Amino acid sequence: MQGVWTPESVRAAEQRLFEQVAEPTVMRRAAWAVAVHCARLLRDATGGVPGRHVTLLVGAGNNGGDALWAGAFLRRRGVGVTAVLLVPERAHAEGLAALRRAGGGVVEAEGAGADTSGIGAEAVEALDRADLVVDGIVGLSAHSGLRPTAAELVRRVEVPVLAVDLPSGVDPTTGTEDGVVVDADVTVTFGGLRACHVLGAGATRAGEIVVADIGLDDHWGRPDLLMLDAEDVGAVWPVPAPDDDKYSQGVVGVAAGSATYPGAAVLTSGAAVAATSGMVRYAGPAADVVRSARPEVVATGSVGDAGRVQAWSVGPGIGTGGSGREVLVRVLESGVPVIADADAITLLAEDSSVWDARDPDTPLVLTPHAGEFSRLAGDPGTDRVAAARSAAERFDATVLLKGHSTVVAAPDGRVLVNAFAHAWPATAGSGDVLTGLIGALLASDLDPLIACASAAYVHSVAAEIAATGGHTVPGAPARDGSAGSPAGASPLLAALPDAISTVRSTVGT
Numbered sequence: 001m002q003g004v005w006t007p008e009s010v011r012a013a014e015q016r017l018f019e020q021v022a023e024p025t026v027m028r029r030a031a032w033a034v035a036v037h038c039a040r041l042l043r044d045a046t047g048g049v050p051g052r053h054v055t056l057l058v059g060a061g062n063n064g065g066d067a068l069w070a071g072a073f074l075r076r077r078g079v080g081v082t083a084v085l086l087v088p089e090r091a092h093a094e095g096l097a098a099l100r101r102a103g104g105g106v107v108e109a110e111g112a113g114a115d116t117s118g119i120g121a122e123a124v125e126a127l128d129r130a131d132l133v134v135d136g137i138v139g140l141s142a143h144s145g146l147r148p149t150a151a152e153l154v155r156r157v158e159v160p161v162l163a164v165d166l167p168s169g170v171d172p173t174t175g176t177e178d179g180v181v182v183d184a185d186v187t188v189t190f191g192g193l194r195a196c197h198v199l200g201a202g203a204t205r206a207g208e209i210v211v212a213d214i215g216l217d218d219h220w221g222r223p224d225l226l227m228l229d230a231e232d233v234g235a236v237w238p239v240p241a242p243d244d245d246k247y248s249q250g251v252v253g254v255a256a257g258s259a260t261y262p263g264a265a266v267l268t269s270g271a272a273v274a275a276t277s278g279m280v281r282y283a284g285p286a287a288d289v290v291r292s293a294r295p296e297v298v299a300t301g302s303v304g305d306a307g308r309v310q311a312w313s314v315g316p317g318i319g320t321g322g323s324g325r326e327v328l329v330r331v332l333e334s335g336v337p338v339i340a341d342a343d344a345i346t347l348l349a350e351d352s353s354v355w356d357a358r359d360p361d362t363p364l365v366l367t368p369h370a371g372e373f374s375r376l377a378g379d380p381g382t383d384r385v386a387a388a389r390s391a392a393e394r395f396d397a398t399v400l401l402k403g404h405s406t407v408v409a410a411p412d413g414r415v416l417v418n419a420f421a422h423a424w425p426a427t428a429g430s431g432d433v434l435t436g437l438i439g440a441l442l443a444s445d446l447d448p449l450i451a452c453a454s455a456a457y458v459h460s461v462a463a464e465i466a467a468t469g470g471h472t473v474p475g476a477p478a479r480d481g482s483a484g485s486p487a488g489a490s491p492l493l494a495a496l497p498d499a500i501s502t503v504r505s506t507v508g509t
């Protein structure tokens with residue numbers, strides 16, 4: 001499990017560190033790590049380090065200070081370094097002096113010979129000469145989008161980029177982008193992950209994220225967000241013990257699909273079957289189709305006839321009319337944990353009387369995409385963590401908000417993030433698969449928050465296996481979702497057993 005911190009928490013940890021170690025020393029540690037990874041990138045891109053050229057884009061604060069000090073260190077390794085100052089009068093003074101002492105060049109972004117975009121001739125030359133660009137424009141104090149000159153410089157970059165702390169242009173708290181954003185190959189950050197490394201566009205714009213040790217480890221408070229890794233998921237995923245039978249792993253009920261649209265029923269039930277060795281009961285008008293597609297499912301026509309279950313997956317394809325409402329009410333009053341998705345969420349949003357059916361003592365999970373979330377709780381806005389957290393509290397439910405990165409909030413305030421990019425809206429039926437997975441995990445008695453985040457993780461791994469034919473490294477899905485070609489929900493379903501065994505194989509390694 002990895003901790004993730006907001007800018008405020010990072011600052012608080014830094015302040016505690018500064019009580020023991022002088023601030024300039026900490027900055028030089030940070031800059032040293034930046035320089036080490038610059039050298040690595042130079043070697044990868046050009047085959048060598050001495051004689052290569054690095055251009056630093058330097059803003060008005062300590063982020064620029066990190067870049068300037070890194071430039072001074074690179075000079076010692078024979079690298080040509082030019083700093084392009086965005087706000088010359090506010091550039092970090094000690095960093096600037098160190099770079100100058102080391103023989104680095106310094107030019108102004110808006111210096112003489114500016115072209116129509118306002119960029120000076122020497123700055124243009126520095127970018128043309130660069131084998132690598134270091135983004136020290138702005139870090140944790142960033143607010144709103146990049147200013148025009150910074151944006152223009154970023155637009156002109158055509159070589160690999162190393163971002164200091166975070167890719168400039170993304171919001172440090174929410175990871176959202178507003179206009180031009182640095183597209184980094186590597187981001188070197190300090191002591192721990194920041195929220196923008198795992199949320200929104202930041203999760204992909206950061207490229208490879210390196211967490212450098214600057215002495216913060218003993219100074220962190222409680223993480224603001226948590227992220228599961230493959231081993232965490234593998235460790236909690238229910239596996240049958242020798243004396244287990246199919247009932248002791250949990251029985252999940254699936255109320256999904258209709259006679260006209262049986263696909264949702266087949267996908268949701270199929271995912272529940274693949275998830276655990278527990279039993280799956282289907283209740284609904286697509287019973288015949290489900291029975292022939294998945295003979296191991298015990299299928300009946302209605303929730304009332306389904307028999308005993310330990311959790312319900314409800315919603316995909318049930319419709320938002322009277323019969324869908326009836327199904328949802330029966331499930332909510334059953335007294336077992338419920339995962340409500342798709343039409344079930346719309347019904348809950350549109351008809352407040354449906355909530356009355358809910359047994360307040362049993363866990364409820366809601367898995368909206370942004371549109372469903374808006375219907376239920378209003379526009380989630382850019383701070384999706386805050387939105388999911390407040391909805392979880394308001395509805396006393398675990399809320400999994402689908403999006404570029406998936407955010408899961410529990411009613412007690414805990415939040416887990418799955419940073420792997422997801423093409424939720426592009427793949428019809430992909431949400432149905434998740435609904436089946438979560439239901440099966442709830443039936444096996446997992447904490448709903450862990451059940452949701454684990455299901456989302458396995459879902460991402462399966463999506464990657466389906467898209468690539470398993471040719472990448474499963475267990476660590478691509479952060480930008482770029483591998484292979486997008487696959488439909490059926491290949492995703494077919495990839496679940498592989499995804500689960502891959503994730504489980506990481507345990508104890």
Ligand SMILES: NC(=O)C1=CN([C@@H]2O[C@H](COP(=O)(O)OP(=O)(O)OC[C@H]3O[C@@H](n4cnc5c(N)ncnc54)[C@H](OP(=O)(O)O)[C@@H]3O)[C@@H](O)[C@H]2O)[C@@H](O)CC1
Pocket residue numbers: 014023024026027030031059060061062063064066137138139140141142143144145146147150164165166169190214
């Ligand atoms: N403390 C330490 O020793 C350590 C800190 N560390 C480093 O310090 C970084 C934080 O530094 P920081 O707080 O000085 O601010 P930073 O992010 O550089 O911003 C500077 C100024 O830029 C401006 N600005 C805002 N938005 C903007 C935009 N969109 N486009 C353009 N400009 C914009 C805004 O000024 P404004 O012009 O609005 O007055 C703001 O004040 C952190 O990320 C890490 O790299 C590491 O060295 C570890 C040790």
Ligand SMILES: [K+]
Pocket residue numbers: 063135136137138139163164165166167168
């Ligand atoms: K930066």
